[in-house]
Amino acid sequence: MGSVDYDPEELIEAYFERGWSDGLPVVPPTEKSIAAMLAGAGLRGDETIGEVVERGVIVSAEKLAINAVMAGCRPEYLPVVVAAVRGLCHPHFAYHGPASSTGGSAMVLIVNGPLAGRLGVNSGNNAFGQGARANATIGRAVRLVMMNVMNTRPSFLDRATLGTPGKYSFCFAENESEHPWEPLHVERGYRPEQSAVTVYASNSLCQVYNQLAAAPEPLLRCFADVLCNLGTPNLRGFNQSLVVFAGEHADTLRRSGWSKQDVRRFLLEHARRTVADLKRAGRRPGEIEPGDETTWKHAFERLEDILIVCAGGQAGSWSACLPGWGNKWTRSVTIPIDTRGGPP
C-alpha cells in the first residue's frame, strides 16, 4: 500500500507506470471499495483463494479484491471471480502451460446457473462481445489476477506469440432458457439451481456460418470441418474443443431431437483428415506413402473432449468453435460459485 497522495488522474497513470494494468485504465481502489468487494463474497482479506504450486504463488482474497476493483467489478461479481481463480489453481487445469505458452490462450469463463442472470452476465446477443459490465469486468479481473498475482506478464511468464483479444476478458453465460439440452454445469454433476463457472483455455475463436442447412447432418459438417482444419493445435492427439451453438443452429438441433451425445458422435466421426493431408501440410513427418490418401486420423479420441454449450442471440446463422489446449496439457474445470456473501 503506498502512502503518497495522488489526484485521480495521476493515480490512474501511477497504475500504468508500475505495470499493474492490462493496457486499459483501471479503477483506482480505495480502502472502502476493497472492503466492499471482499464483503461481496463474504471473504476476509487474509483468506487464501488458491495456489499455483509450481510458481510458489498464493492468491489472497485481499489481492483478488484489489484486482477486481481495478477491473471495474461490482462487489456481487466477486464470487464468480473467486470460483474462476479457484479453477485456474485446480491441478487438472495445470495453469502454467496454458498461461505461459506461445499459444497465448484466453481463459474462457462460462457462467451457469441462476446467478448468471441475477448478475447480468450476458448469454444472448453479442455474448462474446462488448457492452455487458459483468462479462467485461469478471473476465478482466481474472486476467489482472493472472498478471499481478500469478506473475503472468507479457514477455515474462506469458510468452504468447500473438495472443488473442480474448486475453483482455472472455466471460459469458450459457443461454439456459433456450438450450436444446442440459447446461454444462448440470452435465458435470451440479444441480440446475446451483451456479458454477467453467474455466477453459482457448487460443482462438472461429465463427461458423451456415444459413441453409435445416437438418443436423449438413449443419454439423461445417463444424466438423472447422474442428479439423490443418492449423488446429493438437490435431495429432489429445484434442479438446469447445463448440458454442447459437441462434438458428441451436434451434435446428433442438427441433431435430438429437441429443448432445449424438452431436458429439457425429463430430467425432466427421472431424478427420487423411494422413496424406496431414503430411502435405507438415503436420505429420514423412513422405506420402501408399494408403495415406485413404487412411484417416480423427481430430478427437473421446466424445467428452468435445465441449458443447449454447449462447448467443436467437437470430442469426452463427455459432463458434474454440480450439483448446487438449486434454493432455490442461483440462477445463467447473467450480461451484459460493455466494455466502449473501444476495444476489
Place this chain on the structure above:
Amino acid sequence: MKLFDPTSTPRERAITLAPRLRDLRGLRVGLVENTKFNSDVILAKLGERLARQHGMTVSRMIRKRSPSHAVAEEAADELRRISDFVVSGVGD
C-alpha cells in the same frame, strides 16, 4: 487517494543442487521425456551417445503427462533408485 499494490511476491524456495559428478564412466542415466515433439528422439540419441562415449547405461526413459506437469512421484522414486543422474529434455 492512495495506491494499493495488486501484486504478490512468489514464495522463495531453497533448492539444493545435487553434487556434481566427478567421473561419468559407467554411470546409469535416467531420461525424462516431456512429450514435446521429438523430445524422445533427442533423449534417445543422447542416451546412445553417453553409452558410446562414457560407457553409461540408460536406466529408463520415463514420459511425463505433459511438459507443464511434474514427474509423477512414483516415477521419480524409481528414477532415484535406478539412476546415478537424470537428464530432462525439451524438444519441439
